[in-house]
Amino acid sequence: MFYATFVKKMLQRIKAINKRKLLLAFIIILIAIQAIRIDKTNPSSESSKDFITVLNPPQEIASILATSCYDCHSNQSKYPWYTKIAPVSWWIKDHINEAREELNFSVWGDYSDKRKKHKLEECFEMIEEGEMPLTSYTIIHKEAQLSENQKKLLIDWFKAMEQNQQSDSK
Numbered sequence: 313m314f315y316a317t318f319v320k321k322m323l324q325r326i327k328a329i330n331k332r333k334l335l336l337a338f339i340i341i342l343i344a345i346q347a348i349r350i351d352k353t354n355p356s357s358e359s360s361k362d363f364i365t366v367l368n369p370p371q372e373i374a375s376i377l378a379t380s381c382y383d384c385h386s387n388q389s390k391y392p393w394y395t396k397i398a399p400v401s402w403w404i405k406d407h408i409n410e411a412r413e414e415l416n417f418s419v420w421g422d423y424s425d426k427r428k429k430h431k432l433e434e435c436f437e438m439i440e441e442g443e444m445p446l447t448s449y450t451i452i453h454k455e456a457q458l459s460e461n462q463k464k465l466l467i468d469w470f471k472a473m474e475q476n477q478q479s480d481s482k
């Protein structure tokens with residue numbers, strides 16, 4: 313079969329390439345991709361639409377949200393030094409984009425009532441299931457890790473807010 317012999321030949325060729333050359337190629341690629349920078353400008357947003365401003369949670373809850381969720385789910389992301397290094401930077405930016413799309417606390421005031429209620433429900437579910445904040449984040453940001461106590465505090469508060477939230481669309 314033509315395809316099988318082709319693959320075999322390619323494999324032989326790859327084996328023949330000197331390991332040093334491979335390493336060199338890898339380094340060159342790693343350097344080259346540094347030119348592709350991520351956009352770190354935080355979109356502007358009105359503080360009057362911010363989740364914490366609108367719902368005015370107790371100070372402790374506000375502070376947990378800011379520490380454990382806002383880096384991804386708001387327009388107030390902070391970018392530590394390692395976000396300068398590709399491809400880690402791409403991966404982090406991807407998380408931020410995806411997270412903002414799902415739930416952006418900075419534009420909470422623009423959400424419809426129905427969406428607000430749904431997002432509040434998702435929030436306590438995600439925390440209950442231990443899915444949020446993302447583990448890949450809390451490994452580096454220890455301060456964002458939720459204690460059992462903090463989890464309970466957040467879950468109870470999100471549940472109460474969800475109960476209060478009207479679901480009629482605006």
Ligand code: HEC
Pocket residue numbers: 377380381382383384385406407408410411414415431434435438439444445446448449
């Ligand atoms: C490191 C970034 C990061 C942090 C920190 C983070 N999230 Fe997320 N979150 C994401 C990403 C990425 C998604 C979308 C993909 C997914 O669902 O896994 C998401 C999705 C969600 C969703 C939508 C889930 C669904 O059903 O689709 C909710 C709700 C949520 N996060 C709540 C939170 C809350 C509350 C916190 C803080 C306790 C938090 N997140 C912290 C990255 C993050």
